[in-house]
Structures are given as C-alpha cells and as structure tokens.
Amino acid sequence: MVKERRDEPTDDKKTEKESELKKFLKKRSFIYLLCAVAFVVIVVPDMIAPSDLEMKLVENLESDEQNTAWNIVKSYKGPDDSGYNLFDTIITQIQNAYPNEKILNHNDTMLEVFVLHMQEQNDNTFYEVHFTFQTYNAVQEYVWNVNIETEEIIPLNDGARKMMNIVEFYD
Known part of the structure; x- marks a missing residue:
C-alpha cells in the first residue's frame, strides 16, 4: 500500500501569519519607539516632580x-x-x-x-x-x-x- 502524501497547509499559514505580523511590527517599530520616548519625556517628569x-x-x-x-x-x-x-x-x-x-x-x-x-x-x-x-x-x-x-x-x-x-x- 502506498499512501499519498499530502502537505498540510496549516503549517504554512501559521508561518505566513507570523511573518506578516513581524513585517507589520517592523514597519511601525519606529513610530512605537517614538511614542514611548515622547511619553517618558513629557508625562513621567510631571509624575515624579x-x-x-x-x-x-x-x-x-x-x-x-x-x-x-x-x-x-x-x-x-x-x-x-x-x-x-x-x-x-x-x-x-x-x-x-x-x-x-x-x-x-x-x-x-x-x-x-x-x-x-x-x-x-x-x-x-x-x-x-x-x-x-x-x-x-x-x-x-x-x-x-x-x-x-x-x-x-x-x-x-x-x-x-x-x-x-x-x-x-x-x-
């Protein structure tokens, strides 16, 4: 008996989704970093002053x-x-x-x-x-x-x- 080999596409979808998420975050990482720095510079000193x-x-x-x-x-x-x-x-x-x-x-x-x-x-x-x-x-x-x-x-x-x-x- 010979079994047919089927590639399961679910693994490909998971890696594809993960890579899309990584791409999304990499594109916007500068904006997130800028927002975090702005928060620290503007808001935090007033909280501890x-x-x-x-x-x-x-x-x-x-x-x-x-x-x-x-x-x-x-x-x-x-x-x-x-x-x-x-x-x-x-x-x-x-x-x-x-x-x-x-x-x-x-x-x-x-x-x-x-x-x-x-x-x-x-x-x-x-x-x-x-x-x-x-x-x-x-x-x-x-x-x-x-x-x-x-x-x-x-x-x-x-x-x-x-x-x-x-x-x-x-x-």
Missing part, C-alpha cells in the same frame, strides 16, 4: 523636636481628630483668598516655617511654631505654641485662631 507647594515651602527646622512640633501643627484635625488637617485648611484659605490666580505658582509667593524652643515647665517642652505666607502684596503669619509631650496646640495670633476654629467647627 515635587508639587508646587513642596517647592515653595521653606522649612527651617534644625532638630527632631522642632520637626515634631511642626508635624503636630500640620496634622492637627481638631479635638475629634476627624476632617481636614490644619495645614490643608490654611492652604485652602490662601487659595480662596486669591480665586483668580494660582497663587502658589506665583514667583513671589513664599511659604516659610520655623520653630523656636520656648520653655520647659513641669517636664513639658513647648515650642513656638511660625508659619509665614508671603505673596507679592501681603504677608500673613500664623503662630502657635505647641507642647510636644501632650500634643496640645495653643494659637497665639488671630490668624492661627481663625484656622483652628475652621478645623474644629467646620468638618
């Missing part, structure tokens, strides 16, 4: 205790510890004061934080935290006394008192 606020904020903090005092003020959320924190409230109020401008992007805008060691009474350490916001036409300073042992915050000026009232009463 520091925010405008981080670039504007000047922190003059020399010790861990000063950093702790600033972090207590920055993260204060009122007596119920819920809602907005104090730092975000201040930034929101500043942006609301300049509704037609991106004030944090302005070249003359400066945010500065410095902390002074005040006193030690009854084993409690107090620090005076100053947050200064300066624009091209105004300067606003917020001052608090902070007990880093009990995390108690006492506003020392009207601006600081107003911001704490917003955090405490407008959740």
Whole structure:
C-alpha cells in the first residue's frame, strides 16, 4: 500500500501569519519607539516632580523636636481628630483668598516655617511654631505654641485662631 502524501497547509499559514505580523511590527517599530520616548519625556517628569507647594515651602527646622512640633501643627484635625488637617485648611484659605490666580505658582509667593524652643515647665517642652505666607502684596503669619509631650496646640495670633476654629467647627 502506498499512501499519498499530502502537505498540510496549516503549517504554512501559521508561518505566513507570523511573518506578516513581524513585517507589520517592523514597519511601525519606529513610530512605537517614538511614542514611548515622547511619553517618558513629557508625562513621567510631571509624575515624579515635587508639587508646587513642596517647592515653595521653606522649612527651617534644625532638630527632631522642632520637626515634631511642626508635624503636630500640620496634622492637627481638631479635638475629634476627624476632617481636614490644619495645614490643608490654611492652604485652602490662601487659595480662596486669591480665586483668580494660582497663587502658589506665583514667583513671589513664599511659604516659610520655623520653630523656636520656648520653655520647659513641669517636664513639658513647648515650642513656638511660625508659619509665614508671603505673596507679592501681603504677608500673613500664623503662630502657635505647641507642647510636644501632650500634643496640645495653643494659637497665639488671630490668624492661627481663625484656622483652628475652621478645623474644629467646620468638618
């Protein structure tokens, strides 16, 4: 018995399809590479760049205790510890004061934080935290006394008192 030999065309079709796909990709590889490079150059730096606020904020903090005092003020959320924190409230109020401008992007805008060691009474350490916001036409300073042992915050000026009232009463 002699069998007829038949070549199966399915193998040829597979190799033919693969080669067509390779040809298709080779023709357009430059375009794909160009798109990938453009994405990396244009989009990725914005994703990893520091925010405008981080670039504007000047922190003059020399010790861990000063950093702790600033972090207590920055993260204060009122007596119920819920809602907005104090730092975000201040930034929101500043942006609301300049509704037609991106004030944090302005070249003359400066945010500065410095902390002074005040006193030690009854084993409690107090620090005076100053947050200064300066624009091209105004300067606003917020001052608090902070007990880093009990995390108690006492506003020392009207601006600081107003911001704490917003955090405490407008959740």
